[in-house]
Amino acid sequence: MYxxxxxxxxxxxxxxxxxxxxxxxxxxxxADRKDLKSVVGLEIHAQLQSKSxxxxxxxxxxxxxxxxxVALFDAAIPGTLPIINKKxxxxxxxxxxxxxxxxxxxxxxxxKHYYYADMPAGYQITQQNLPLATNGQLSFYVVGENINKExxxxxxxxxxxxxxxxxxxxxxxxxxQTVLVDLNRAGLALVELVFEPDLSDGLEAxxxxxxxxxxxxxxxxxxxxxxxxxxxxxANVSISEGEQMGTRTEIKNLGSVRAVQSAVDYExxxxxxxxxxxxxxxxxxxxxxxxxxxxISMRDKEVLQDYRFMPEPNLxxxxxxxxxxxxxxxxxxxxxxxxxxxxxxxxxxxxxxxSILMNEPVLLKLFFQIMNEDSSRNPSRxxxxxxxxxxxxxxxxxxxxxxxxxxxxxxxxxxxLLDNGTLNLAYARKVIxxxxxxxxxxxxxxxxxxxxxxxxNDSEILKFCEEAMVEYPKAVKDYKKGKVKAIKALxxxxxxxxxxxxxxxxxxxxxxxxxxxxx
Ligand code: ADP
Ligand code: MG
Numbered sequence: 001m002y003x004x005x006x007x008x009x010x011x012x013x014x015x016x017x018x019x020x021x022x023x024x025x026x027x028x029x030x031a032d033r034k035d036l037k038s039v040v041g042l043e044i045h046a047q048l049q050s051k052s053x054x055x056x057x058x059x060x061x062x063x064x065x066x067x068x069x070v071a072l073f074d075a076a077i078p079g080t081l082p083i084i085n086k087k088x089x090x091x092x093x094x095x096x097x098x099x100x101x102x103x104x105x106x107x108x109x110x111x112k113h114y115y116y117a118d119m120p121a122g123y124q125i126t127q128q129n130l131p132l133a134t135n136g137q138l139s140f141y142v143v144g145e146n147i148n149k150e151x152x153x154x155x156x157x158x159x160x161x162x163x164x165x166x167x168x169x170x171x172x173x174x175x176x177q178t179v180l181v182d183l184n185r186a187g188l189a190l191v192e193l194v195f196e197p198d199l200s201d202g203l204e205a206x207x208x209x210x211x212x213x214x215x216x217x218x219x220x221x222x223x224x225x226x227x228x229x230x231x232x233x234x235a236n237v238s239i240s241e242g243e244q245m246g247t248r249t250e251i252k253n254l255g256s257v258r259a260v261q262s263a264v265d266y267e268x269x270x271x272x273x274x275x276x277x278x279x280x281x282x283x284x285x286x287x288x289x290x291x292x293x294x295x296i297s298m299r300d301k302e303v304l305q306d307y308r309f310m311p312e313p314n315l316x317x318x319x320x321x322x323x324x325x326x327x328x329x330x331x332x333x334x335x336x337x338x339x340x341x342x343x344x345x346x347x348x349x350x351x352x353x354x355s356i357l358m359n360e361p362v363l364l365k366l367f368f369q370i371m372n373e374d375s376s377r378n379p380s381r382x383x384x385x386x387x388x389x390x391x392x393x394x395x396x397x398x399x400x401x402x403x404x405x406x407x408x409x410x411x412x413x414x415x416x417l418l419d420n421g422t423l424n425l426a427y428a429r430k431v432i433x434x435x436x437x438x439x440x441x442x443x444x445x446x447x448x449x450x451x452x453x454x455x456x457n458d459s460e461i462l463k464f465c466e467e468a469m470v471e472y473p474k475a476v477k478d479y480k481k482g483k484v485k486a487i488k489a490l491x492x493x494x495x496x497x498x499x500x501x502x503x504x505x506x507x508x509x510x511x512x513x514x515x516x517x518x519x
Contacts, residue, residue, distance in 0.1 A: 038240075092221075236250050491507055
């Protein structure tokens with residue numbers, strides 16, 4: 001108790017000193033504060049995809065009934081011992097390799113002590129002092145939604161990658177006012193990736209997370225199901241002034257790419273407002289409330305928590321000679337950056353188009369299938385159909401791309417029907433809509449059955465144009481007087497009359513011809 005008080009007093013003294021310092025700093029005018037800069041550093045926990053847990057034989061199964069996947073060791077029954085799962089070591093090592101880390105052939109496990117109801121042992125086995133890997137990096141593109149904004153590439157450096165145990169889960173049951181403990185997750189293998197504070201805003205942070213997700217999808221070491229908590233992001237945010245780093249806050253457990261972006265940007269604004277108002281930033285842990293769209297204080301960290309780290313006595317040092325690192329290195333598939341480059345070089349896409357396709361692995365696969373099935377296909381048209389039309393139709397019925405059962409050769413068929421003029425875009429959308437209802441049909445079948453073929457026949461087009469000119473004499477007169485926009489009324493009337501089936505490019509060409517000749 002005495003020691004505790006001593007620490008607390010010393011910590012308080014430091015805090016008071018810090019606030020005085022900040023108050024003094026904040027007496028500056030806005031003009032002096034031009035060099036305020038936001039700084040963001042991420043810590044990411046990714047669950048490794050293995051059949052069993054890191055140190056026990058219990059299964060890794062998200063959907064199981066509560067407390068059915070718990071070995072005695074996971075429940076911290078005295079006398080039980082950890083046995084390291086080689087598959088988890090392989091998955092973590094592969095992750096470290098693709099993130100360009102330096103592997104430590106020997107690494108060590110430590111106990112990190114803290115009390116929480118979802119962690120019966122009272123400590124977590126992690127790697128604090130000598131982790132599995134250090135000094136990595138991840139490069140990615142920062143692509144905003146605003147198409148006028150510049151796209152740039154960025155590299156975030158990785159301080160370390162460590163293997164550690166996941167905790168169990170607490171379930172708050174409001175109806176009975178009780179907290180339930182589920183230990184199914186307790187002891188699952190995690191890698192924690194500690195990134196350096198080298199990002200500057202929410203978009204950069206979310207872009208990094210997207211690239212990491214793509215990388216994991218590629219090497220399949222993590223399921224990437226953020227909605228199941230398989231990848232969780234803690235974002236550290238501070239405002240620096242010139243060379244002087246600011247006090248940071250940590251936003252815990254962000255569970256979606258969107259949450260990472262919104263939470264970081266919110267927190268930057270919140271801190272800037274405090275600084276401008278001459279107030280101090282408190283070193284604290286915050287949570288993201290996705291309903292209120294704000295970060296909320298959870299606990300302050302002004303008094304340093306002592307985790308009483310100690311070497312884990314029940315585990316030998318982790319020696320990577322237990323696995324075949326060279327074989328892992330050789331197994332690395334094409335990584336997202338290389339795929340992106342291939343999309344740009346082979347199909348002539350710009351970064352934005354390549355990135356949009358990359359963001360959805362199912363659609364990317366579909367694109368490659370379509371192009372492999374017939375390499376003479378128009379890649380831009382395939383891109384449009386997949387990333388715009390198909391996605392729009394899926395959204396209409398609240399379906400995700402993974403749920404889309406349309407096969408690549410049917411989508412390819414639509415691309416071809418558009419390319420050879422059999423279909424126009426309006427009807428391509430309808431065909432996709434029908435296909436989503438009955439995936440077994442072919443596109444051509446649907447077009448013929450519904451009479452959805454585009455009208456391209458010259459004599460038919462001529463007939464529609466002549467009729468329209470008779471029916472809308474005012475538009476014809478206006479056009480001839482120099483109001484060229486009046487042609488739109490004529491085109492529109494033909495579109496309407498043919499239920500959007502007429503090939504409007506030919507219509508507009510033919511109308512111009514007629515209007516100019518018929519003086
Ligand atoms: P600690 O040892 O206190 O946990 P670390 O150096 O391990 O601190 O950093 C933890 C995380 O906090 C890292 O992801 C790092 O990028 C981030 N971080 C550190 N300093 C800052 C800062 N001033 N602003 C934003 N993030 C920071
Ligand atoms: Mg840390």
